[in-house]
Amino acid sequence: MTIRVLIADDQMMVRQGFTVLLDAEPDIEVVGQAVDGLDALEKAAELGPDVVLMDIRMPRLGGIDATRRLTGAPGATVRVLVLTTFDLDEYVYEALRSGASGFLLKDASAAELAEAVRVVAAGDALLAPNITKRLIAEFSRVSSGPRAPVRERAGDLTERETEVLSLIAQGLSNAEIAVRLVVAEQTVKTHVSRILVKLGLRDRTQAAVHAYESGLVRPAGY
Incomplete structure (x- = not known):
């Protein structure tokens, strides 16, 4: 299946550059460009x-917004991959809280950009380790107030599902979680699917x- 992409950027050269890069991929098609939000x-x-x-x-x-x-x-099914030249905590935090599935800097290579599109189109999150660390730090900074008991906050998640959720929040992939828990990767995928359904989450x-909000x-040391 061809992944249909819309590029939203107020700079024409950026839009055209991304279009050329992505249209060169056999499974990706740029269907349009937007000049602002x-x-x-x-x-x-x-x-x-x-x-x-x-x-x-923009x-x-x-x-x-x-x-x-x-x-x-x-009923929205579109995935958003945020692109920016600004590698700042506030943008990471707000972009992900607003519903973005990924966050990528504009200096990423053509291969990284194409793979990022594929990752979010497949319903996975693009949380690079450096992004995850800043996300954790930001949640730690803004979080305050009493916290409910884990079981109450986790709803009806099982202990293993809660463990998997914790590892997702640390930025681990399904394969890495499988190695950590010594289980098959398909088992991890099943746990992730159940977590999303039980908590009413998209991805x-x-x-x-x-998990953090x-x-x-909670991050170590907090």
Whole structure:
């Protein structure tokens, strides 16, 4: 299946550059370009892309708000991969909380960009280790107040599912979790699917955000 991509960026050269890079991939097709957040919402509704590459700083409507509207719409299935030149904590935190499935810097290579599109299109989260560390630090900074008991916060997750959720929040892939828990990778995939269903979450990114924001998982040293 061909992955349909919409590129939202206020710089024409960036849009054209990404278009050339992605259209060179046999399984990816750029179906449209948007010049700002409002244009992205209109084009997404018109073109029905699988993935939107979303810049953060744009006129009229920024990427964070546009992402929130896109992913928060009833029945929304589009995935958003946030692209930015600004490697700052506040953007990581807000982009993921707004519903983005991934976060990638604009200096990523063509191969990294294409793989990122494939990852989020498949429903997985793109949480690079350095991004995960900053995400954890930011949640630790903003989190405050009493925390509910783990079992209450975890709903009806089993002990193993809670363990898997903790590892997801640390940025581990299914393969890495399988090695850590000494189980088959397919078993981990099953656990992840059940976690998302039980907690009413869309993907691994939301699972990681939920784990830290709810206090179910706390970074070491906090």
